[in-house]
Amino acid sequence: xxxxxxxxxxxxxxxxxLIGAGLLAASALKDExxxxxxxxxxxxxxxxxxxxxxxxxxxxxxSIKRASDGVTIHFDVTDGxxxxxxxxxxxxxxxxxxxxxxxAEGAFDKSGIFQATNLLAKHDERYMPRELQGMKYDEKTHxxxxxx
Amino acid sequence: MHRFANPARFLxxxxxxxxxxxxxxxLLLLIGSGxxxxxxxxxxxxxxxxxxxxxxxxxxxxxxxxxxGIAIAALMQLVWRHPLAAVAGRAIAVPGALFxxxxxxTGSIWGRPTWGTWWEWDGRMTSMLVLFFLYLGYxxxxxxxxxxxxxxxxxxxxxxxxxxxxxIPIINRSVVWWNSLHQGPSITLRGSSIDTTLLWxxxxxxxxxxxxxxxxxxxxxxxxxxxxxxxxxxxxxARG
Numbered sequence: 001x002x003x004x005x006x007x008x009x010x011x012x013x014x015x016x017x018l019i020g021a022g023l024l025a026a027s028a029l030k031d032e033x034x035x036x037x038x039x040x041x042x043x044x045x046x047x048x049x050x051x052x053x054x055x056x057x058x059x060x061x062x063s064i065k066r067a068s069d070g071v072t073i074h075f076d077v078t079d080g081x082x083x084x085x086x087x088x089x090x091x092x093x094x095x096x097x098x099x100x101x102x103x104a105e106g107a108f109d110k111s112g113i114f115q116a117t118n119l120l121a122k123h124d125e126r127y128m129p130r131e132l133q134g135m136k137y138d139e140k141t142h143x144x145x146x147x148x
Numbered sequence: 149m150h151r152f153a154n155p156a157r158f159l160x161x162x163x164x165x166x167x168x169x170x171x172x173x174x175l176l177l178l179i180g181s182g183x184x185x186x187x188x189x190x191x192x193x194x195x196x197x198x199x200x201x202x203x204x205x206x207x208x209x210x211x212x213x214x215x216x217g218i219a220i221a222a223l224m225q226l227v228w229r230h231p232l233a234a235v236a237g238r239a240i241a242v243p244g245a246l247f248x249x250x251x252x253x254t255g256s257i258w259g260r261p262t263w264g265t266w267w268e269w270d271g272r273m274t275s276m277l278v279l280f281f282l283y284l285g286y287x288x289x290x291x292x293x294x295x296x297x298x299x300x301x302x303x304x305x306x307x308x309x310x311x312x313x314x315x316i317p318i319i320n321r322s323v324v325w326w327n328s329l330h331q332g333p334s335i336t337l338r339g340s341s342i343d344t345t346l347l348w349x350x351x352x353x354x355x356x357x358x359x360x361x362x363x364x365x366x367x368x369x370x371x372x373x374x375x376x377x378x379x380x381x382x383x384x385x386a387r388g
Contacts (some may be wrong), residue, residue: 008227016309022314026325034327036268051228056327093264095193103263103329120263125334127198128343 016053036103040081049108055086056103064098077102077114086114097123153231155373162366170363176271177206177356184349191346200258202349207251211279212316214244214361218286219313222306232369234300237309240254240367243361244281263329271322272330275315282312300372326362 002086036056037047047053060076060083067074075098086104096102101122106115184202191198217240224233255273256266265271286308293302301309323332334341342350 004229006225011223011227011310016355018311018314020316022318026318026321030325035268035329036327038327056329093262095262095264100193120265120268120329122329123193123262123331125331126341126343127191127194127334127346129345130192131189 023116030054038079038082039077039084040079042108043082047108049112052105052107054103054105055084055114055116056101057110059098059100059102061098075102077104084112084114086116088116088119090119092119093121095123097121155232158232162370166363166366166370168363169359169366173356173359173363175356177360180349180352180354180356183352186344188349194262197258197261199344200254200297202353204251204254204258205350206354207247207254208276208358209354210232210361211244211248211251211276212319213358214240214247214336215279215282215309215312215316217365218244218309219316222309225300225306226303227309229248231300232304235303235369235372236365237306238301239365239372241283241287241290242368243364245280245287247357247361248280248283252280265329268329270328270330271326272319272328273321275322279312279315279319280355281317284311 024101036040036054037045039055042055045111055077057077057079060078063074065074065078066072067087073134074085074087075090076083077086078084086106088104088106096119101124103120103122104114104116105118105120149209181202184199190196218237221233221237221240225228225237229254252273255276259268260266286305289305289308290301293305322328340347
């Protein structure tokens with residue numbers, strides 16, 4: 001066996017071990033490195049009241065309600081499997097709207113309402129001009145089509 | 149590849165290629181940026197903010213492609229002892245770090261109006277920041293260990309380049325594996341969820357930045373080789 005073949009095999013074995021270690025670490029981090037809890041995670045894992053977490057999901061359409069003080073809003077966050085109520089007092093980001101993604105920082109109170117101290121808007125991977133707004137991205141054809 | 153092990157033969161090709169890559173890249177990215185600024189419609193949700201995409205995406209691609217290049221060069225250096233591979237690794241490091249920094253900065257500027265934050269420790273952003281630190285480490289290591297006469301990086305730096313490559317698939321998959329603030333991939337093997345009316349200038353800037361990057365790397369390789377030549381001549385003179 002030539003020296004360069006030995007070196008090649010050594011490098012390949014070392015790389016395979018490294019990638020294996022990296023994948024193991026990544027999969028071990030899978031839950032820990034999650035940036036936010038989805039409503040379903042909250043339901044299945046249970047988050048005690050007062051523990052500071054991030055809650056991420058979609059703002060349920062028609063759920064945003066402004067309280068009488070004018071600065072507090074109530075809304076529901078869903079991930080399609082579970083829905084939790086949330087409230088926030090302050091100025092919301094421009095992209096915070098119904099049917100769009102949100103990541104809220106805060107904690108649950110005793111009555112199970114998520115008291116957000118900060119709101120971040122999360123948008124999805126679709127980009128399109130205004131004329132196409134309301135059209136849906138078709139997963140199969142990868143084209144925009146009218147949303148009926 | 150070993151045909152190019154001879155620096156003279158490499159330079160014969162690299163010399164005219166440098167100018168072509170550099171200027172055609174610059175031209176393409178200027179055209180692409182112009183089209184992206186003035187000809188494409190605004191995004192339905194983000195409005196004009198979306199236009200930063202034409203810089204942010206190529207910068208991210210080159211930051212990651214740069215490290216892939218370092219890893220491939222390291223492999224060729226360690227296994228086949230290719231003399232130019234060590235030079236190539238060192239030449240890629242600084243522009244790679246620069247584009248990673250551009251990606252982080254434009255991402256931050258983009259994040260403020262869309263997400264409502266300059267920075268969050270989510271998977272994508274953190275792994276990209278790690279890539280930037282890896283570049284800095286590699287540059288320091290390559291600088292400290294550049295062997296006299298060879299001008300390339302030492303085997304230690306090459307091994308560091310290979311090990312750091314583990315981060316590249318992590319960056320790529322970070323938005324799929326973990327819940328993140330950053331959105332999922334728009335362009336996949338199956339198609340693009342960026343509408344074509346918004347997508348086409350991205351092709352121009354991607355190609356433009358990539359050609360420019362190639363031109364810069366060739367420039368730096370030629371500079372390192374020229375420096376070696378001077379060094380060797382000085383040593384010969386000193387010996388008298």
